[in-house]
Amino acid sequence: MTNKWISNHPGNMVIYQPQEVEWEWRVVELIDWNVSAWDRNLIETKFHKEDADAILRIPLSRRFMADSIFWLFNKDGDYSVKLGYRVACKVMKEASMQGESSMAGDIEDGTCVLCKRTSEIELHVLWECGVAQDIWAGSMRKLQKGKGGQLDFLHLVEELMLKLSQEELELFFDPSRLVKRAGEFLEEFKQSQVQLAVSTVSARSSRWNPPPGLSYKLNFDAAIFQDGEASRFEVVIRNNGGEVMAALSARGLAVFDSEEVEVLACRKALEFASDSGFVDIVLEGDNSVVMDAISSSRMLHSRLGHLYLDIHCLATRLHVRSLSCVAR
Known part of the structure; x- marks a missing residue:
């Protein structure tokens, strides 16, 4: 529990160590594999509320994946000497500024x-x-x-x-x-x-184009509630005549940023299409960063790499003909 495994959290690790020290604890033991989700009751019982909230915010893969290391200071998670040098300079500068503040007695x-x-x-x-x-x-x-x-x-x-x-x-x-x-x-x-x-x-800023042949178009979107404690996913599946074949509106968990919520919405959309029996689809979203990342492999080592891998697996199984981004 002393490793750095909680991104977007001070120190990227557990701040308040559990009172009941379990030296054999592993992160995998905090997951309920029956539903592929965090064991909320266990986490809220064993950890301080601030740490528990941070852990429960981490999105999990639907699959059992091996541990991986990613570079936290880069968007795609890949380390480079140039970025490493810049981070080192930043750390040294912050350390110097903290030293000056401590000497002046200004602690905030x-x-x-x-x-x-x-x-x-x-x-x-x-x-x-x-x-x-x-x-x-x-x-x-x-x-x-x-x-x-x-x-x-x-x-x-x-x-x-x-x-x-x-x-x-x-x-x-x-x-x-x-x-x-x-x-x-x-x-x-x-x-x-x-x-x-x-x-x-x-005039509309974007025009809906029908999917080719007998395929279906899958559109998805996401939103973050103002308090940041929850999100929402919207999914609609249409045929080439524009008729709505299936739709979904679901509440999601708290997320960290817009990329995370869009990636989770995309995965939810593909899961919904699979459960509804649609196997030949065209996928369309409104976040160019996420859609570009899905169509390539450059984000697979990032903080959300396991979610992008989930999407790739679902897309292969569903036979996704193409991906596109449309402005809303």
């Missing part, structure tokens, strides 16, 4: 006051925090459902410089301009509504 918690999950550093406040992600989700499309995993704020800036235009970068670094621009758009919208005599139907 430093936990984010909004999500209470991690240290309140620049990268977290501006990008990683769930509250920040909600704000960016309502701004530019290129920032919606943006991926995380950056080592520091400089790393984030480097990625944005490759992704955004000059004008978009200025909006990112000057939120006041974004607010002003939103006000201008709102005023323009109000004026157009007054001038229009007849209401018109706006």
Whole structure:
């Protein structure tokens, strides 16, 4: 229990060691293999609530898998010398800053006051925090459902410089301009509504295309509740005539970020299709990062690699003709 196996948790390990020391304990013993889920009663009984909540948040594979090691500081879980060097520099810098704070007698918690999950550093406040992600989700499309995993704020800036235009970068670094621009758009919208005599139907940003032949199209989506303590999965299966053949709306457990909930939704959708008897399907989602990862093998060593492997196994069994991403 002293190993680092709880990602997105302080120290990536159990903070409060159980009072009843079980030296032979293994993580596998905390899983109820009859339902392929955590043994909630055992975990909540043996562990401190903070540790128990973190353990129960870890998504499990549907299959029995061997242990694997992944590089926590990289999105795809693969280690590289370049990233290792940057992480080492970051650790040394943080250690130096902590030493200076201790000498000055300035000892503070430093936990984010909004999500209470991690240290309140620049990268977290501006990008990683769930509250920040909600704000960016309502701004530019290129920032919606943006991926995380950056080592520091400089790393984030480097990625944005490759992704955004000059004008978009200025909006990112000057939120006041974004607010002003939103006000201008709102005023323009109000004026157009007054001038229009007849209401018109706006064009859809995306068009549903039927699947080929006798196959079925499987669309899925996911959402995270505002308190972050639960998620929801939506699945619909249509034939080539657009008729709904089956649909599902299910409540999920707490998740850490948008990628995790989308991956879990995809797995749930494929399981639903299999249980419903559909074997020839076209899979369609709205998260480009997740759909790209599913179509390749680059994320198999990441924190969610075991979930991507589950999806690959299901897709092979169901004969998934193709994968696509559509904007909502």
